[in-house]
Amino acid sequence: MKEEYMMQKTDIGVIGLAVMGRSLALNMADHGFKVGGYNRSREVTDALVKEHPHDNLVPFYDLETLVASQERPRRFLIMVKAGKPVDMVIDQLVLLLDKGDMILDGGNSFFEDTRRREKRLKAEGIYYFGTGVSGGEHGARFGPSIMPGGEESAYRHIAPVLEAVAAKAQGEPCCAYMGPDGAGHYVKMVHNGIEYADMQLIAEAYLLLKYAGNYTNEELADLFEEWNEGELKSYLIEITARIFREADDYAEGELVDHILDSAGQKGTGRWTSLESLKQGVNVSMITAACNARIMSNRIAERNAAKALIKEAAKQPAADKKAFGESVRKGLYTAKIVAYAQGFDLLRHASSEYGWDLNYGRIASIFRAGCIIQAQFLDDITKAFENDSELSNLMLDSYFLEGINSGKGSLQSILCLGIQNGIPLPAMSQAEAYIDAFRGTPTGANLIQAQRDCFGAHTYERTDREGVFHHDWGQDNE
Secondary structure (H helix, E strand, O other): OHHHHHOOOOOEEEEOOOHHHHHHHHHHHHOOOOEEEEOOOHHHHHHHHHHOOOOOEEEEOOHHHHHHOOOOOOEEEEOOOOOHHHHHHHHHHHOOOOOOOEEEEOOOOOHHHHHHHHHHHHHOOOEEEEEEEEOHHHHHHHOOEEEEEOOHHHHHHHHHHHHHHOOEEOOEEOEOOOEOOOHHHHHHHHHHHHHHHHHHHHHHHHHHHHHOOOOOHHHHHHHHHHHOOOOOOEHHHHHHHHHHHOEOOOOOOEHHHHOOOOOOOOOHHHHHHHHHHHHOOOOHHHHHHHHHHHHHOOHHHHHHHHOOOOOOOOOOOOOHHHHHHHHHHHHHHHHHHHHHHHHHHHHHHHHHHOOOOOHHHHHHHOOOOOOOOEOHHHHHHHHHHHOOOOOOHHHOHHHHHHHHHHHHHHHHHHHHHHHOOOOOHHHHHHHHHHHHHOOOOOOHHHHHHHHHHHHOOOEOOOOOOOOEOOOOOOOOO
16 A cells, blocks of 8 residues: 555655545545645545545555655645644654654644744754644635744745645635734734634523513524624625524424533633733633633532522513624624724734734634634725734724724613613623723723732832832731
């Protein structure tokens, strides 16, 4: 078997043929690239070629033969589980490569791991690209959003493949060079953080409509389909409308009502939240979305507390249709804030790590193929094209108008939601962020007074320059 495939030449190798790796390999093969596929488990490789035979997909059963099938500079895409498995593949592969060869990591690796690996391999003359890929199985198979980061001079060797298989938006590939070392995986991490917030906001809109607006699943489906014709048009809104109509396989009614109220997470949202604390950037909506999933997993405790903590008296919306419109406007307003927070984190990271990120280009590659793809991203692209130094997305004239016109709706649905005992962590954080950002007093003057009182941490004044300390007239332990 080994001799049979030694004679076949390939353009790129894909290592790891589970769902995402298999889908990307087939996508590349569809676009005319000769793809060498390898998986640690021979059975997985055999299953792929049996279930998806393709003239441009060549199976390999050892790395030596796979490497020998390419002309230099060689290109290999690793699609294995993030963490130690990536390092294990690199350790095996690097022994077989020559200077100038390229390794792409297409998994959800932590960007600091990518920076470490890129530095190590650069010392050996091998180019390493942390390559964020978004779009799930369908996107990987038919066109994902791709975020490569690494050595810019070597990008030209991988660009033809990545840009060919990427999704297209207005005729442009949803793939672009992000920046050096870990930039690609950092952008993917923040993309996923925004995705967490976006999904949580939609879930909160659902809770409001269902439990304060008394919408049926059929009415919810109709409403979300209507929303998908306007400024909220997006992949997530589209699939949510479909979900509300999906009949259950085992019982009467719709499937959504039979799914356990508990959501999983793989860690990228948490990474975004932790990185924001490190950078000193407020991404409270992403953090709230992560915390909401954590709370959703505490099923036993929630069930026990339900019998002990008094339930709020139900106060349904007086006008169902008007309430639905308020939820739409409030959701859109909160969505602006979520993206503003995500791009603010990207701006700080770009400065911290010396990446010189192009925010308009980043927004443009999110317009198709990825989970957060939305019409909304055209406007974000335009905002950064108009002002590449825009400090916060909410200050762009288009989005500022959206904030000012929708803020009242966000406040009103929050009030009714809280009165009905509906948890709205992400929407609440959106309102808090807007109020803090627009200069509403935050109480920090009192906190700083406390800090000076118990720890002599000093304070600044509103009426004169300088740093001050006050003798608060008591000893503090």
